[in-house]
Amino acid sequence: MTLEVKTFGLMSEAATALASDRAARFISGGTLVMRAINEGDTTIATLVRSTDASYRQIRAEGSRIDIGAGVRMVDILGNRDLTFLHPAARVVGGPAVRAMATVGGNLFAPSPYGDLAVALLALDATVSVQGGYGGAQQMPLEQFLAGRDRGQAGLVTMVSVARLANPEAFRFRKIARVKPKGISVLSIAAHLPLSGGRVTSPRVAYGAMAPAPIRARAVERALEGRNLDEAGIASALAVAAEGTSPATDALASAWYRREVLPIHLQRLLLGQTG
Amino acid sequence: MAKTPVQFRLNGSDKAVFVDGGDNLLNALRRGVGDTSAKFGCGQGACGVCTVLIDGEPRLACLTLAETCAGRSIETAMGLSDGPSLHPLQTAFMEHFAAQCGFCTPGMLMAAKALLDRNPAPTRADVVEAISGNICRCTGYEPIINAILDAASKGSTAGAEGQGRARV
Numbered sequence: 012m013t014l015e016v017k018t019f020g021l022m023s024e025a026a027t028a029l030a031s032d033r034a035a036r037f038i039s040g041g042t043l044v045m046r047a048i049n050e051g052d053t054t055i056a057t058l059v060r061s062t063d064a065s066y067r068q069i070r071a072e073g074s075r076i077d078i079g080a081g082v083r084m085v086d087i088l089g090n091r092d093l094t095f096l097h098p099a100a101r102v103v104g105g106p107a108v109r110a111m112a113t114v115g116g117n118l119f120a121p122s123p124y125g126d127l128a129v130a131l132l133a134l135d136a137t138v139s140v141q142g143g144y145g146g147a148q149q150m151p152l153e154q155f156l157a158g159r160d161r162g163q164a165g166l167v168t169m170v171s172v173a174r175l176a177n178p179e180a181f182r183f184r185k186i187a188r189v190k191p192k193g194i195s196v197l198s199i200a201a202h203l204p205l206s207g208g209r210v211t212s213p214r215v216a217y218g219a220m221a222p223a224p225i226r227a228r229a230v231e232r233a234l235e236g237r238n239l240d241e242a243g244i245a246s247a248l249a250v251a252a253e254g255t256s257p258a259t260d261a262l263a264s265a266w267y268r269r270e271v272l273p274i275h276l277q278r279l280l281l282g283q284t285g
Numbered sequence: 286m287a288k289t290p291v292q293f294r295l296n297g298s299d300k301a302v303f304v305d306g307g308d309n310l311l312n313a314l315r316r317g318v319g320d321t322s323a324k325f326g327c328g329q330g331a332c333g334v335c336t337v338l339i340d341g342e343p344r345l346a347c348l349t350l351a352e353t354c355a356g357r358s359i360e361t362a363m364g365l366s367d368g369p370s371l372h373p374l375q376t377a378f379m380e381h382f383a384a385q386c387g388f389c390t391p392g393m394l395m396a397a398k399a400l401l402d403r404n405p406a407p408t409r410a411d412v413v414e415a416i417s418g419n420i421c422r423c424t425g426y427e428p429i430i431n432a433i434l435d436a437a438s439k440g441s442t443a444g445a446e447g448q449g450r451a452r453v
Binding site: 013014015016018038040041042045046048049050055058060085104105106107108110111191192 | 289305306307309328329330333336342343344345347348349350352353396399400413414415416417418419
């Protein structure tokens, strides 16, 4: 089927085009949209793209780092200000996928894909969404992901994260059956700032444990004020699977995902390898 | 719907092709300009058999919108050899029996070339990582890894440049 391709210089123009055509999809890296087209998705009649330079820029000024939604995984891996995101960007697909897949696209990757979004969720990222009319709206990534599968309107233009005071406080694990490139059985990201040796305001996020990446709020509550040792994390491990609703797919059953989650969460919290 | 003209450089030569809206680069190469070296495998970005280099970076041709390739430089496995003279990677693949059915070979070669172009002395781990997006169901990967390491040890990139082709 022949599609119409519309290219715009500004993201706002692209957003307007998207809003006015229900059969339009925004295309950037292509790893999601071209895949759908190759599979014969007849709901797509128009492809909208943008050459807006800001869409592909990383701006690390002040206390926040703004990442254009069109920034690719290889761009993250080549940026020193985003070193803390390298472990998550490095496990997205193989080298060719990483040279194509974008930050914005990762926010839409269906479970069990979307490893970078899990990391961004644990970093309390905010998302800029450009609607068809007016300016861009900022919202917490958690709110964006919660509404993602309901088809909320708008075009993601940027993701913003706070510059980490201590990059070592951020941890990420992807569990896959095939190494070095495998699809996630699950992934876990955690931001664990310490004050006097105790965890303060932790953020823990899961991938592949729900239809979209989710915060592990019960784990966060259980970790607050605790030490990161076996005794300190015991209560967090006991509630590790609370609020999760993993799928059964070709990689793992929902039961298996719940069973192994506390084990990998334990390894992440204790800084263990393997 | 009208076709769109797209011009790009393919293995050092200027090419022009008309594409339909939504056409991927793989179709443009295979049907448009007759370069059938990149294969169609999964169409989902999982197998790597359509790997080509765009401006030196490995990309999956089946997931690349053809229109976005205007003005870009594309390299495929078709451009590796210089007539009867094989690229050092091709020679190494032959000597190490790194191809059985051969379907994955064009993608493997381009993934390997992308690696050696930026890292002429890779470790084994580098090689494994470089071909991690390419699936081979025949060889068990070991002959492929050994071939790439062998080509690197013999100076793959330097050898290719020495042949005077606009391929790197």
